[in-house]
Amino acid sequence: MARNEMMNRIPLLAGAAFLGALIAFPFIFDGPNDSYLMHVMITAFFYAILASSWSMLAGYAGQFSFGHMAFMGIGAYTTALFCHYFYLSPEPTGLCAELQIGSTWLVVVDPIGVTSTTLNQDCLRQAMEAWGGAVEVTRMPILLGIVLGTIMGGLFGFLVGLLVLRLRAAYLALFTLGFSEIVKATISAEIDITRGQAGMELPPLFENGVTLFGVYYGPTAKLPPYFVMLALLLTCLAILTWLARSKFGLFVRALREDQDAAAALGVNTTRYKVLVFTITTAMAASAGAVQAHYVGIVTPNMLFLLQTSLVVAMAVIGGLENFVAAAIGAIILQVALEMLRSNIELGGYVIDMTVWRLVFFGVLLMVTLRFFRNGLIAPIINRFARRHVAAETVAARRAAETEDAAR
């Protein structure tokens, strides 16, 4: 029995060890490629958030949305627009649209086009020129932008959830794919506001750097965003775990299995369908907002179908119905994809791995779907987690045999 208990704890212990390694990594590792590797890891966490929230939406609730990246983009663009157009000033500009809050003014900068000649012509810059440096204008807090991005993502998720209530499977996939195309098209087209393909620059997560345990990290240091993204991932996983273990998880799985039967048993299917959309899209949006500040620029290209495909593939390969597995799968695959970047020389031919690795990835996705329906990582976790069922299965089989004998 003691051995059994040990076995049951293996995934937990392994998880703790993995987490410990992730936390220790930036302190221990100090190689020549330090900042590149940190960047890879931060991106991996970003994808892990998207993959795990998508696995809740698709794997748990059965809502195969292909618009997950659009919500990520909504989060990223919300905070970008917020940082770009809203400022706090102790003096009224007299030129911009502004709102007095106590002793400060909330300044809304007028949107203008992208041409370089007009860069200095927005109302705030004109006012600042007139002041000649006498007045200090501050940006809005970055955290507020991220929170707003999250809320905005959730809000759009709520609306899309309402719109797709009556849609199932293929129709839902088509509609969400279309939604993400609309978002991308709008961002690309409304150049006056979003600057289109040129993208929008954002301030870094910690504009003035940050001091942790007596060590100062500058605004471009990788360590603070590493821990911010890791913390966001862990928060999302904690929320997802809590949801999955509460009746929410039970109901959305019932919804996935049979919507009509769930409704006939008293489950308010509408409510849970909309809720699961809202929560998971808000997570995607928060990841997008943080990533936008970390990378420092947002462009419509981050919404390309490739990105959605990557998230879907990571979740499927990790294990569609287990968001922890999906997150681990995303981290492993993102790191693997980065490591496969270097070219391979084969008998005089140079194989450009930057594209070929994606081909292998696609093949891996199809093979996983065909032969490993629970993904590659989830079965390992389940194997330990469901060991106690094995004993009962034997009993069940025995019972079934007696039943057959009775026939």
Added chain:
Amino acid sequence: MEAPGLFWGVIVWMIFWGAVGALVIRARYLHRDLDTSNTVFVGAMTGAALGPVGLAPLWAATPQLGRFLSIAPAILTVLLVAGAFAFADPANICVTNGSFVASQFTNGLMIGIIYGFMALGLTLIFSILGVVSFAHGEFYMIGGMLVYYISAVWFPGISPLIAVLGACAVAFLLGAAFERMFLTPMYHGQIDRPVEYGILVTFGLAFTLQYFVQAVAGASPVKVQRFIDFPRFGLPSKEDPWLMETSRGSLTLFETVSIPNPRFMAAVTCILVLVALLFLLHRTWTGRALRAVSQDREAAAIAGINPDRMNMLAFALGGMIAALAGALLVQAFSWLPQVGNIPAMRSFVIVVLGGLGSLPGAFLGGILVGLVEAAGTGCVPDPQKAASYIPAYGMIVLTLTLLLRPTGLFGRRFAGGVHGAK
């Protein structure tokens, strides 16, 4: 736009009365114990077109909603939107220049025929396998790529006809092989959730194909010469060709409407192949077997038809149709590995609009979407925005369809159940 307020005001007014019409008319028909299947659509369109003036008689008389009452308000709505646009933006090229409108219309029709043809492949796959192929755009892409490779790289100077046929053959074989390896297991109970599996595995195929082509061909666009030149020609006479005139690269009707050669050839070929396809489906044993499987798998199997083989044939044919569309259009556009994304989206819109699984619906839907896009790209005042919004025009159509008539124009059977709208 001179008076955007007018235009958007009219739009908001229409949306308001459309929503009121959809709700009120449906409730009224339900209350009177009448057939409600078409009431949302008719109510919305009548409300949008005529406002309370149209809704009141509909509410009072509750007539049977036949073909006329379904179509007339919809057409009136479109005309009213166009009229409001003309009033709001009188200087727009769509309003001032009749020949531009005619050109735009004809080209929209041509391209719509090609879209419809491509969507036909998607709907064929769906009606027989019950799978929406997310790799449809990639078949379109490889069709064009193969024509480029065959006619310009591997066998320079070869007849474009052979290149097109070769592309179709390769796409057919690829579709058949994929179906046998990845989709057949769905029909033998080896897959837990077949609908979701079908979506994801075709999505995986799309991903793989797209990057495979990018790895082989690179990310820079390729271009193919136009296949044939028009012979010089004039109607009624060469000297005074007011009816029709051709040059090598284009065809001019009534001295105003100009159609580029590649589009014209592609549309004509599509129509010819469509006729051949209809012949196959209705006059041959294989075609009848295909249709039998699409109606009832079990019954067809009992009648001695091998449904697995029909699945393979349908998927291969569907993929080949998309590849043919690509092979014909590669002479008109520059070709990239990502070129299939937008046509794929468009095909999805078209099949939902036409009704999933309906062949005539796909064709008519294609023409409608082609016209909507032509109007969108031609008339939106800022041309750069107009081009960026291309994917959105189709999506507006899709959203309206799903809201007002989830079964599509002709769809009935497939709208329910596990595949689609409830």
Added chain:
Amino acid sequence: MIHLNVSNLHQRFGGLHVLKGVSFEVKGPELIGLIGPNGAGKTTLTNVLDGAITPNSGTVYLNGERIDQLQPYEVARAGLGRTFQVTRAFRRMTVLENLAVPALALGRLGSAAAVREKSMDVLEFLTLDHLRNEYAQALSGGQQKLLELGRLLMLDPDVVILDEPFAGVHPRLMEIIYAYIRRVNAEGKAIIIISHQMDAVFTLSQRLLVLNFGEMIADGPPDEVKRDPAVIEAYLGVDEEEEA
């Protein structure tokens, strides 16, 4: 006191008039059989009662509350539960999770421990207790049918509609289903059994409703209904074959 009052239900699908003014009343813990030839409208009637379909006209009252305009989940909470003709267990959830869904959706049992305790009771009654942590898809067809009944026991509605409970069930499991029906009835609930297995319906039910072409052609004790000329005519030449 249980009181289900169905009055003058009409339902159309396109040009098809499926229910033509169906009315009946259930008072107290009755055990009712609902029979009728294929296409008579039995399943449609169930769907209307359950809220899956909103009727074109007519009303349904349950214990004084009007339920014909409610959503299915509201109907379930108001006290009307049903099973489906084709078994619809949540296949990739465990047996215990299947039972927990209605219990938690209603929230009457309070703590998780109470839910588990009642689930174990139910599973013992249905002889499924050794399978409690298995996924429902691992169960045989008959066991899945029992699981569906178990979910209804957890929902504990006042009126239970069983759609073809005996179709394709092993005789040994049939005994359990009989016991289930008697137990629920003894607890003071009303049961409506829709079935093509006439012998089972005739033995079990105290009252028989006969639906034909969307009309209720007979309503009374089984012996009386059996002799009703309209019923005999409706069934003339119709074998007791099962609906596909």
